[in-house]
Amino acid sequence: MRPERVMALGFLALIVLGGVLLSLPCAAQNGRSIGLGNGLFTATSAVCVTGLVAVDTGTTFSLFGQITLLALIQIGGLGFMAFATLTMVLLGRKIGLRDRMLLRESMNTSGLSGLVRLTRWYLTAALVIEGGGAVLLAIRFVPLLGWGKGVYFSIFHAVSAFCNAGFDLFGHFSSLTAFQNEPLVLLTISALIVLGGTGFAVLGEVTRQRFQWRELSLHSRLVLGMTGVLLLMGMTFFCLTEWRNPATLGGISGAGNKLVNALMQSTTMRTAGFNSVDLASMRQSSKLMSIILMFIGASPASTGGGVKTTTVAVLALTVWSVIRGDADVQLARRRVPPGLIRRALAIVSISLAMALGGTMLLTLLEGDGQPFLDMMFEAFSAMATVGVSSAGTPNLSAGSKTVLALMMFFGRVGPLTMASALASRQNRNASKIRYPEEEITIG
Numbered sequence: 301m302r303p304e305r306v307m308a309l310g311f312l313a314l315i316v317l318g319g320v321l322l323s324l325p326c327a328a329q330n331g332r333s334i335g336l337g338n339g340l341f342t343a344t345s346a347v348c349v350t351g352l353v354a355v356d357t358g359t360t361f362s363l364f365g366q367i368t369l370l371a372l373i374q375i376g377g378l379g380f381m382a383f384a385t386l387t388m389v390l391l392g393r394k395i396g397l398r399d400r401m402l403l404r405e406s407m408n409t410s411g412l413s414g415l416v417r418l419t420r421w422y423l424t425a426a427l428v429i430e431g432g433g434a435v436l437l438a439i440r441f442v443p444l445l446g447w448g449k450g451v452y453f454s455i456f457h458a459v460s461a462f463c464n465a466g467f468d469l470f471g472h473f474s475s476l477t478a479f480q481n482e483p484l485v486l487l488t489i490s491a492l493i494v495l496g497g498t499g500f501a502v503l504g505e506v507t508r509q510r511f512q513w514r515e516l517s518l519h520s521r522l523v524l525g526m527t528g529v530l531l532l533m534g535m536t537f538f539c540l541t542e543w544r545n546p547a548t549l550g551g552i553s554g555a556g557n558k559l560v561n562a563l564m565q566s567t568t569m570r571t572a573g574f575n576s577v578d579l580a581s582m583r584q585s586s587k588l589m590s591i592i593l594m595f596i597g598a599s600p601a602s603t604g605g606g607v608k609t610t611t612v613a614v615l616a617l618t619v620w621s622v623i624r625g626d627a628d629v630q631l632a633r634r635r636v637p638p639g640l641i642r643r644a645l646a647i648v649s650i651s652l653a654m655a656l657g658g659t660m661l662l663t664l665l666e667g668d669g670q671p672f673l674d675m676m677f678e679a680f681s682a683m684a685t686v687g688v689s690s691a692g693t694p695n696l697s698a699g700s701k702t703v704l705a706l707m708m709f710f711g712r713v714g715p716l717t718m719a720s721a722l723a724s725r726q727n728r729n730a731s732k733i734r735y736p737e738e739e740i741t742i743g
Contacts, residue, residue: 308713311347311376315709318343318372327365334360337698342369344705347376348712349603351466351573351687352678354694354701358471369467370456376712377463377496377603378426422500426462429495433458436488440479461492464604466573466687473692476564476576480552483560486576490567494531497571497598499523518634519610523599526609530596534566535559537589547581569593571604573687580674580690587677587690594684595655605685605711607651614644651711655683658707665699682707 323339325331333339338354345352346369355361361369434454442450453469460467468475479485495503502520509515516524539562542549549558561576568574569590582590597606614629618641621629629636658679663672674691681688682704693704 311709311713314372314375315340315343315347318347318368321368322361322365324364327362327368328360329362329365337701341701341705343372344708345687346372346465346467348685348708349373349377349463349465349605350682350685350708350711351460352682352689352693352704352708353467353473356471356473356694357467358469366456366469370459373463373465373467374459377459377465378423418500418504421504425500425503429492430455430458430462433462433488433492437485440482440485457489458492461489461572461574462496462603464493464496464571464573464598464602464685466568468574473694476574477578480561480576481554481557483557486560486564489572489574490564493567493570493572493574493604494527497602497604498527499599499602501601502599518632521632522610522613526613527599530570530593530609531563531566534569534589534593535562538562538565538586541583541586541589542577545581545583548577548586552577565590566593569686569688570596571598571606571684571686573681575688579688580692582690584673587673590688591677591680594680594686594688595652597684597686605683607648607684611644611647614641615648618644651683654707654710655680658683658703661703662696662700665697665703670696678704679707683711685711 319336319340319342321327321339322342323333323336325333327339328334334342334355341352341354342357344350357366357369434451437454437458438451441453444450445453456467456469459465466475470476470478476486476489502523505516505520506524513521538549539559542562543558544550549561552558552561564574564576570593579587579590595606596612597608598604599609614636617631617636618629629641656679659672659676662670662675662679666675670691677688677690678693678696680686685708693701696704
């Protein structure tokens with residue numbers, strides 16, 4: 301069986317196991333099962349690190365349910381093969397070729413050498429970053445909630461933020477709206493989201509090169525550049541559209557707090573799922589910008605979703621080269637391989653088709669009860685594994701929730717699997733026969 305198929309089945313098995321555990325009576329605070337349907341939806345959202353919820357996390361799940369959810373988020377965010385590899389290493393088992401191929405698929409890397417060493421660094425770095433984030437959050441949560449609950453909440457939300465999951469325990473679907481005037485909390489969550497969405501390969505290279513920009517690879521420079529541009533673009537746009545909206549930024553006191561909340565929204569819309577303002581009250585233009593940011597998403601080999609920053613950058617460079625009449629797509633004195641451009645186009649095209657198809661299904665299932673833009677917002681949020689909602693996911697029908705669950709699964713497994721499949725089949729399917737060219741009128 302091909303590695304990408306094993307990956308998909310592995311995620312599916314983890315979802316089913318998580319769904320069964322979350323639907324147990326002991327997983328609910330009131331001792332009554334939330335139902336297998338809601339359990340599977342929540343498990344899908346957790347494993348796919350999305351954050352869309354059918355029930356309120358903080359007021360519904362018991363400690364057992366919350367810890368189960370946290371484990372699903374951590375394993376889903378970092379990849380179950382990474383944890384499986386670590387377990388095999390600890391048990392002294394040899395990592396074979398098949399295991400390395402699965403690990404490569406899980407971590408979205410190209411080579412097979414050094415994968416075990418990379419996995420160790422990968423997991424260690426994740427725990428260190430999450431631990432640092434938890435310490436910063438504890439500075440505010442411990443005085444607010446007490447030592448036990450404060451430390452627990454700090455760990456849960458640090459893991460949820462770094463894995464770009466967006467689950468919270470504050471109850472009543474409030475997310476981080478109670479912390480609009482708490483820069484420490486919002487900036488810590490934002491930093492964890494950005495670090496998780498940057499990708500471990502880039503973080504590792506930046507660390508090795510001691511933050512020397514010129515020493516970084518083209519991939520790392522492109523990831524960091526795109527991340528900075530998107531954060532600044534989103535923040536500026538939200539400031540322009542929501543600054544005077546009394547239901548969002550306009551209701552927050554102080555220009556500094558407004559800027560922090562605008563940055564938070566720009567950050568979280570790229571794949572995290574937290575929110576510090578009422579998303580349903582955002583202006584239509586802000587929702588549309590959010591959809592664009594969600595579709596672009598995070599960077600490759602990260603905990604985030606979307607079509608990825610580098611994919612969009614490659615297509616943008618391709619368009620610019622066509623406009624200029626260049627024979628090759630170039631960046632920083634390097635040519636972009638034609639096969640990479642084709643894969644980028646395939647990823648964007650199929651992902652866009654899935655998101656628009658999901659939007660169509662949601663509008664059909666919900667009828668006229670939900671605005672079209674809110675249904676598009678929901679569909680793109682699921683496909684890009686973001687987890688924000690302007691329509692209220694619990695209010696949707698069972699059919700709509702099924703559509704969203706399938707889109708979350710595709711968003712977590714599909715683009716990665718599709719890219720790997722295209723890469724591995726390119727040379728194998730290349731024919732020795734080349735047919736003559738013929739012009740087709742386009743445009």
